[in-house]
Amino acid sequence: MDDEVLGLDEARAAKPYAKELFGRFGVVNGVGLTRLGNRYAVKVNFETAPRADADLPREISGVPVVVQVVGRVHKQAGSL
Amino acid sequence: MVANLTRFVPLTLTGKNGIDAAAAMVAAGIGVDAQTLQGLGRLAGVRATPLASGETVWKVGRTTGLTQGTVTATEVDDLTVGYDIGNVVFDNQVEIGPAVAGQPFSLGGDSGSLIVDAELFAVALLFAGNDVDATYANPIAPVLAGLQVQI
Numbered sequence: 001m002d003d004e005v006l007g008l009d010e011a012r013a014a015k016p017y018a019k020e021l022f023g024r025f026g027v028v029n030g031v032g033l034t035r036l037g038n039r040y041a042v043k044v045n046f047e048t049a050p051r052a053d054a055d056l057p058r059e060i061s062g063v064p065v066v067v068q069v070v071g072r073v074h075k076q077a078g079s080l
Numbered sequence: 081m082v083a084n085l086t087r088f089v090p091l092t093l094t095g096k097n098g099i100d101a102a103a104a105m106v107a108a109g110i111g112v113d114a115q116t117l118q119g120l121g122r123l124a125g126v127r128a129t130p131l132a133s134g135e136t137v138w139k140v141g142r143t144t145g146l147t148q149g150t151v152t153a154t155e156v157d158d159l160t161v162g163y164d165i166g167n168v169v170f171d172n173q174v175e176i177g178p179a180v181a182g183q184p185f186s187l188g189g190d191s192g193s194l195i196v197d198a199e200l201f202a203v204a205l206l207f208a209g210n211d212v213d214a215t216y217a218n219p220i221a222p223v224l225a226g227l228q229v230q231i
Contacts, residue, residue, distance in 0.1 A: 005132075011156070032156030033207055034174060035133040043153040043175075045214070047160075068152075070214045074162040075100070075207065078189025080141060 004038065007063060011040035014060040018042045020058060022067070025050040029073060036064050045070045082110050089226045091163070094127075099218040100191075100207040103227050110170060119146040119201060126220055126231050127201035128228045130154065131174055136198055141190030149176040149185035149195075149215065150159055161208045172222070174204050185215040191209040195220075202231055 005038060011033050019031045022044045030045040041064040049069045059065055088102035104113050108173045115123050117140045131137070153175035160215050176183045176195070186193065186209050195204040195217050205216035225229060 002136075015155075015157060020087040026160070030156045030159040030173075030175070031154075032153035033133065041114075042112045043156075045153075045159075045175075067157075068214075071210050071212070072162060073159065073210050073214065073216060074188075075164075076186055076188045076209050076211075077088050078191070 005040055007033055008033075008037055010061065011042055011063050014042050014063040016067060018044050018060055022046070022065075025054045025056060029070060034066050035068065039064060041063040041066050043068065047072060053054065083212065084105055087111060087227045088230070091165070091168050093166050093168060096169055098170065098203070099223050099226050100168075100170075101218060101227055102225045103204055103228070103229055117146075117194070117196060117200065120196065123196065123201065124200040125202070126224065127197060127203050130219065131197070131203050136179065137176060137203060139184055139186065139190070139193040139194050139195045141193040142207065144188045144191035145183070147185050148179040149184065150179055151175070152177040152214070159208075161216070170216070170217065170218075174217045174219055176204075176217060177213050184209070184211055184213065184226060186211075187211050 027047040029047040032043045034043040043066045046069045082203040083104035083106045156173040157171040159170045193206040206217045
């Protein structure tokens with residue numbers, strides 16, 4: 001975890017645009033930061049899988065994008 | 081009764097939320113050791129630096145017990161979480177995936193688990209997930225600030 005990771009400011013700046021851009025392909029549920037090697041990337045989570053033929057962008061303004069389909073997220077409470 | 085609710089941060093349905101957290105005072109006569117994580121050891125304190133993607137973390141939860149996970153994303157915004165009261169949106173959350181494929185880091189009932197790093201410093205508070213490969217947690221600093229408590 002001590003290695004320098006590049007592109008934090010750029011990845012943060014790309015997050016709002018990622019939500020808007022990827023929202024055209026499906027329901028986005030969460031946009032965050034992740035790491036690819038020594039670079040920061042934007043992570044876009046979908047609630048449902050985009051169409052198989054969707055041409056998803058692989059980067060935004062030079063920032064790599066990682067996509068995952070996480071489905072629905074819910075509170076993990078439990079009954080007593 | 082095992083405890084009395086003493087503090088909580090209300091959720092809002094009309095804007096963004098930062099934490100889902102509450103504190104309780106354990107009732108007299110209820111044995112508890114809040115400083116020890118079963119199977120891991122004694123809590124070292126609270127970490128001052130933020131988590132990074134790729135880090136290994138652990139938690140001890142009511143449902144799944146001791147599990148190991150990997151931070152898959154930080155600063156997750158616009159995360160919609162389903163509650164009994166409706167959908168609640170959170171910003172600045174931590175996402176954790178299972179360290180072992182097919183073994184979720186958390187399931188229903190694990191909410192409230194303290195998440196620790198490799199040196200047993202508290203780093204986050206578990207509250208949501210998809211029951212498969214994504215767990216969500218509040219970073220520990222805003223939790224402690226919001227509840228006005230210390231570890």
